[in-house]
Amino acid sequence: MASPQMRPVVSLLLVLNFCMYAILLGIGGWAMNVAIDHGFILGPEHELPAHFSPIYFPMGNWATGFFVTFTLIAGVVGIASILVGFDHYRAWESASKSAAISSALVAWTLTVLAMGFAWKEIELEGRNVRLRTMEAFTIILSVTQLVYVAALYG
Numbered sequence: 001m002a003s004p005q006m007r008p009v010v011s012l013l014l015v016l017n018f019c020m021y022a023i024l025l026g027i028g029g030w031a032m033n034v035a036i037d038h039g040f041i042l043g044p045e046h047e048l049p050a051h052f053s054p055i056y057f058p059m060g061n062w063a064t065g066f067f068v069t070f071t072l073i074a075g076v077v078g079i080a081s082i083l084v085g086f087d088h089y090r091a092w093e094s095a096s097k098s099a100a101i102s103s104a105l106v107a108w109t110l111t112v113l114a115m116g117f118a119w120k121e122i123e124l125e126g127r128n129v130r131l132r133t134m135e136a137f138t139i140i141l142s143v144t145q146l147v148y149v150a151a152l153y154g
Helices: 004-038 064-091 094-124 129-153
Strands: none
Touching: 004 064, 004 129, 064 094, 064 129, 094 129
16 A cells, blocks of 8 residues: 555646646647548658558658557546546555556556657657647656656555
8 A cells, every 4th residue: 555645646646647648638639630631642752552551640740640649549548547546546545556556557558659659750850839749748748657656656
């Protein structure tokens, strides 16, 4: 059982991570909406291999589709883990601790996966301000979610 001294840290991280995941979902939803509205357009200088069907994003670069998709998945799982963490925070018992830790670890691993695509998108360059914000939030969230998991173990 985590010590009672960790309870304020857990509550701060719950609120911080909830807000950051909500921002990620908002920006990711915007990017997905733009991609759906503009459809898939292949330029004359690019050829895709057979049976390759990426999600086309009119902004960003070739990693944007994967980054946005995995960030949306990580955001939804992150919000779900925050809800489980809030339930654990209210009870603060060992019975709810394992659910909070396991859901937080799954959310963290998906956030780290999205962070990998963020680094690839940064490497390829050519993205707008909203995508840069989304990259920054994903990278910061991978650290704060790990600190949250450590605080639950605390």
